[in-house]
Amino acid sequence: MEDYxxxxxxxxxxxxxxxxxxxxxxxxxxxxxxxxxxxLHALNxxxxxxxxxxxxxxxxxxxxLDNQLEKHKSEFKKINDKxxxxxxxxxxxxxxxxxxxxxxxxELESSGQNLLGPIGRxxxxxxxxxxxxxxxxxxxxxxxxxxxLSKCFKINRxxxxxxxxxxFENILNKMYLIVEYxxxxxxxTTEEAMKMQRDTDKVVAELIIKLIPKLKRSLEDExxxxxxxxxxxxxxx
Numbered sequence: 001m002e003d004y005x006x007x008x009x010x011x012x013x014x015x016x017x018x019x020x021x022x023x024x025x026x027x028x029x030x031x032x033x034x035x036x037x038x039x040l041h042a043l044n045x046x047x048x049x050x051x052x053x054x055x056x057x058x059x060x061x062x063x064x065l066d067n068q069l070e071k072h073k074s075e076f077k078k079i080n081d082k083x084x085x086x087x088x089x090x091x092x093x094x095x096x097x098x099x100x101x102x103x104x105x106x107e108l109e110s111s112g113q114n115l116l117g118p119i120g121r122x123x124x125x126x127x128x129x130x131x132x133x134x135x136x137x138x139x140x141x142x143x144x145x146x147x148x149l150s151k152c153f154k155i156n157r158x159x160x161x162x163x164x165x166x167x168f169e170n171i172l173n174k175m176y177l178i179v180e181y182x183x184x185x186x187x188x189t190t191e192e193a194m195k196m197q198r199d200t201d202k203v204v205a206e207l208i209i210k211l212i213p214k215l216k217r218s219l220e221d222e223x224x225x226x227x228x229x230x231x232x233x234x235x236x237x
Contacts, residue, residue: 174203
């Protein structure tokens with residue numbers, strides 16, 4: 001306000017000075033020029049002060065925003081790290097489950113192949129020349145491995161897609177029917193009964209020779225997905 005006060009006083013003085021003679025006009029014009037310069041200087045100073053204040057506030061606001069951003073980044077990182085740990089734990093659990101189920105499936109495949117016998121694996125059937133006592137032993141081992149696989153699968157099926165679950169259920173259901181059928185002591189005497197036995201033996205062989213290996217490949221694929229390994233990458237290696 002002091003700057004404007006002196007400017008106003010100067011203009012009033014110039015107004016009063018206008019009553020002088022023409023000889024004094026040149027002096028008055030010079031004074032007006034000086035007063036204008038002072039007025040412009042005051043305006044420029046006010047503008048500069050205003051800009052400086054705006055820049056200061058802008059800088060303070062930017063610092064505030066940066067601090068808030070860093071705070072949110074830190075909180076987000078904590079949340080992200082927490083879920084990463086949980087997600088990694090799920091990956092580890094799922095990998096261990098796949099390995100466990102895979103090993104039990106291999107055990108069932110092995111006992112199933114023993115049930116077929118060397119000739120049965122070649123012909124795609126069950127070798128019925130095996131002695132009854134030996135057959136009971138083989139069937140008992142298949143039943144034991146089937147029970148182990150079934151128990152492990154039921155506990156951990158949540159880790160697998162529906163297609164894999166359906167494959168497990170299909171194999172387990174058929175294995176129980178096969179075990180029940182092959183454990184019978186009676187020998188078929190009619191042509192119809194013998195045909196039924198041959199058909200069932202072929203189903204047994206197909207299950208052990210084709211379906212179990214197919215399920216194993218599905219588990220292998222699931223395990224590779226966890227590792228982030230694709231078939232193309234394996235070929236390149």
